Amino acid sequence: MLIRLALISFILLTACNPLQPPKSDPPQLPEKYAAPAESTEQRPDRWWQSFNDPQLDQLQEQMLSGNLDLRQSLYRLDQLDALRRTSGAGLWPSLSANASAGRDRTPSAAGESTSSSYRGSLAASYEIDLWNRLHDKEQAAEFRRQAGEKEAESLLLSLTAQLAENYFSAGEQRAQIALLQQQIERNEKLLATATDRYRAGLASAEEIYQAQVSLVALQAQLPQLQTALVRSEQALALLLGRFSGEEVTTTATLPEPGTAGDNSLPASLLQQRPDISAAFLQLQAADHELAAALADKLPGISLSASLGRSVTRLSSGDIEGTFWSLAASLVQPLIDGGRRQAAVDQQQALRQQQATQMQQLLIKAVQDVETALVAERNSLLRYRQLQQQQHISQQTLELNQANYRSGLTSSSDLLNSELQQLNIRSQLISSQAGWLSSRISLARALGGSWMAEERKKQQNHLSAKEDK
CATH class of the missing domain: 2.20.200 (Outer membrane efflux proteins (OEP))
Incomplete structure (x- = not known):
């Protein structure tokens, strides 16, 4: 009886690990961004719906159900859940x-x-489990599993951003190709006109040569644009889990840039960033793994x-x-060649590494938001300025066209005006694409809450497929 009471007293007195390390605090966020506030536009949770593009919405749904990287991530979640159950089994007889x-x-x-x-x-x-060693191992595995869920949600956010970027990139290349082909047809007609004028003695051979050089220069730009289009379409096919030969519908026009977006966003929105949540969960797992390593010495x-x-x-x-x-x-344990202390040192270093990594990730996340806000605002400003420049260039072109028809100017002046107009229109398309890219970057930087629901939905679909 005395031995039994002594054993019970010993267990009660040692119910916690005297070497338990302090737990990590949640990441501290800044109160606001450095970017100035301008508007209070509301963004939909599924951010790509703000573009009001049914084709993009359809492709996003197809990607969410067919992407192979996402499917691998969901299988990794199954592995992490199995590891958690394995770690928890030690708590039971x-x-x-x-x-x-x-x-x-x-x-x-x-x-x-x-x-x-x-x-x-x-x-x-x-x-x-005198010192909570087994419990700490189970908790570490649980935090690893939760971190895996957040990493899968971060992948969801990244994949939707990649699809939108490639979708609009393909649209940009199509618009550039259409514009270039239109100008090539115009230059072919101009070359024919210059040739007729030369034969009639109304133009010099230099005008014909210049028209030919301009036409060839325009034709030489087509292969590069077509290659860029193929790359964007192949990237889209890969995101959708399809072979490149399968047709992927893409937009032929780009959305008109709108307002600069919500630059008054609170910095607390970064709490919706799944990668930051995952980093903190990994740090909490490291806390428990360190506690388990310390308890192993007792x-x-x-x-x-x-x-x-x-x-x-x-x-x-x-x-x-x-x-x-x-x-x-x-x-x-008395003598183990320093094995247990080495395990403690390893876990301590890993914990410090993950704490530093989380701090760096938080700083980069704030910078990503600030950079995207500035880029979105400046892209819109550049687009407006290019629109003004195009208007002036169009007036100059119309004047040169009238003078050319009246014989008051040479074809070289008209070619220069047309090339200038082509360059400005091409820059307008690139500026549209740049604005869209900054919008996508801001959506990726801010995160969101829709990914958790979507992850659960895709997990259920995957489980249903395996049960069949």
């Missing part, structure tokens, strides 16, 4: 059944004797019990009965 049968023949002075034996038993074992108590029955059949008669055993063991 283990029970095993054993059975054996044998037959022996033994020579003796009185002759040979034969015996048969049968034995069956149940054996149980349990490790008392004494451990294990209990075991067995109960069974045996039967031995002899020529002289049967021997049968029930057997049982109870045992408790106390283990205190």
Whole structure:
């Protein structure tokens, strides 16, 4: 009785790890961004819907259900969940059944004797979690699983941004190709006109050569644009989980740039960034893994019990009965060559590394938002300025066209005006694409809340497919 009371007192007194390290605090966010506030535009949670493009919405849905990177990420979540269950199993007693049968023949002075034996038993074992070592391991695995969910959500956000970028990139290349082909057709007609004027003695050979050079220069730009279009379409096909030969519908026009967006966003929106949440969860897992490594240096108590029955059949008669055993063991590590201390040092360094990594990620996240806000505003400003420049250039072109028809100017002046107009229109398309890119970058930098629901939805779809 005295031993039992001493054991209970010892367990109660040592119910917590005296070497337990302090837990990490959540990341501290800035109060506001450095970018100035300008508007209070509301953005939809599924950010790509702000473009009001049904084709883009449809492609996003197809990507969410067909992307192979996302599918791999969901399978990794299954692995992390299995590891969590494996770690939690140590908190429970283990029970095993054993059975054996044998037959022996033994020579003796009185002759040979034969015996048969049968034995069956149940054996149980349990490790008392004195210092929460097993609990810390389970908690670390649980935080790793939760971090895996956030990483999958971060991948969802990244994939939707990649698809939108490639979708609008393909649209930009298509618009540039259409514009270039239109100008090539115009230059072919201008070359034919210059040739007719030359034959009539109204133009010099230099005008023909210049028209030819201009036409060839424009034609030389087509292959580069077509290659860029193919790359964007291939990237889209990969995101959708399709082969490149399958047709992917893309936009032929780009959305008109609108307002500069919501530059008065609170910095607390970064709490919706799944990668920041994942980094903090990984840091919490490191806290528990460090606590488990420290607890491994302390004494451990294990209990075991067995109960069974045996039967031995002899020529002289049967021997049968029930057997049982109870045992408790106390283990205190003394000399291990520094293995446990090295494990503690490793976990301590890993914890510091992840804390530093989280701090760096937070700083970069704030910078990403500020950069995207400035880029969006400046892209819109540049687009407006190019529109003014195009208007002036169009007036100059119309004047040169009228003068050319009246014979008051040469084809070289008209070609220069047309090339200038082409360059400005091309810059307008690139400026539209730049504004869209900054919008996508801002959406990626801010994160969102829709990814958790979408992850669960895709997990359910994947489980349903496997059950069939």
